[in-house]
Amino acid sequence: xxxxxxxxxxxxxxxxxxxxxxxxxxxxxxxxxxxxxxxxxxxxxxxxxxxxxxxxxxxxxxxxxxxxxxxxxxxxxxxxxxxxxxxxxxxxxxxxxxxxxxxxxxxxxxxx
Amino acid sequence: xxxxxxxxxxxxxxxxxxxxxxxxxxxxxxxxxxxxxxxxxxxxxxxxxxxxxxxxxxxxxxxxxxxxxxxxxxxxxxxxxxxxxxxxxxxxxxxxxxxxxxxxxxxxxxxx
Numbered sequence: 001x002x003x004x005x006x007x008x009x010x011x012x013x014x015x016x017x018x019x020x021x022x023x024x025x026x027x028x029x030x031x032x033x034x035x036x037x038x039x040x041x042x043x044x045x046x047x048x049x050x051x052x053x054x055x056x057x058x059x060x061x062x063x064x065x066x067x068x069x070x071x072x073x074x075x076x077x078x079x080x081x082x083x084x085x086x087x088x089x090x091x092x093x094x095x096x097x098x099x100x101x102x103x104x105x106x107x108x109x110x111x112x
Numbered sequence: 113x114x115x116x117x118x119x120x121x122x123x124x125x126x127x128x129x130x131x132x133x134x135x136x137x138x139x140x141x142x143x144x145x146x147x148x149x150x151x152x153x154x155x156x157x158x159x160x161x162x163x164x165x166x167x168x169x170x171x172x173x174x175x176x177x178x179x180x181x182x183x184x185x186x187x188x189x190x191x192x193x194x195x196x197x198x199x200x201x202x203x204x205x206x207x208x209x210x211x212x213x214x215x216x217x218x219x220x221x222x223x224x
Contacts (some may be wrong), residue, residue: 042116098208098211
């Protein structure tokens, strides 16, 4: 099945640094979701985006639904140790679609 | 809060055994999903169900079957476990109205 192109695949940063990751698709998406998976746990929803150009924040996290509807970005400001984990983008191409298309994930490692 | 509960966090089985993975959700969601997660391969959809007794194959259904006799419960069955089915298995649920999927904590299955 199709997967979204998520980059980077992994990041090694210092505590306090800002983080940026993105997801791209060759086709238009109607919904973009960002999940975080802590080690040994299931993914947890961070942010949901429903409109092109939409910019949504959740604490130190900010995500944007790209204007072309073919991409989305997630930024984390002033990273802290508990930000460690795998971040996944996901989306649907059709309104009311039941299945999600997932990116392959960005693994974030933070050096204290 | 949505709760998706997977019956086991860790399972160790022998090759050839029949294995049942159980998932229960408490939000009256119509849709339920089974994924497997392997390093470098992201989340891959095995099966999903959009109603009781209804099921559809995902991207990698071979070697698996599912059962949904009640709305809140979705079971994944490995008819004859093989070593290449060693993986992390994630269950998720969503409503018909919103695409957001809520995940369980996962079951890490080892087949020896």
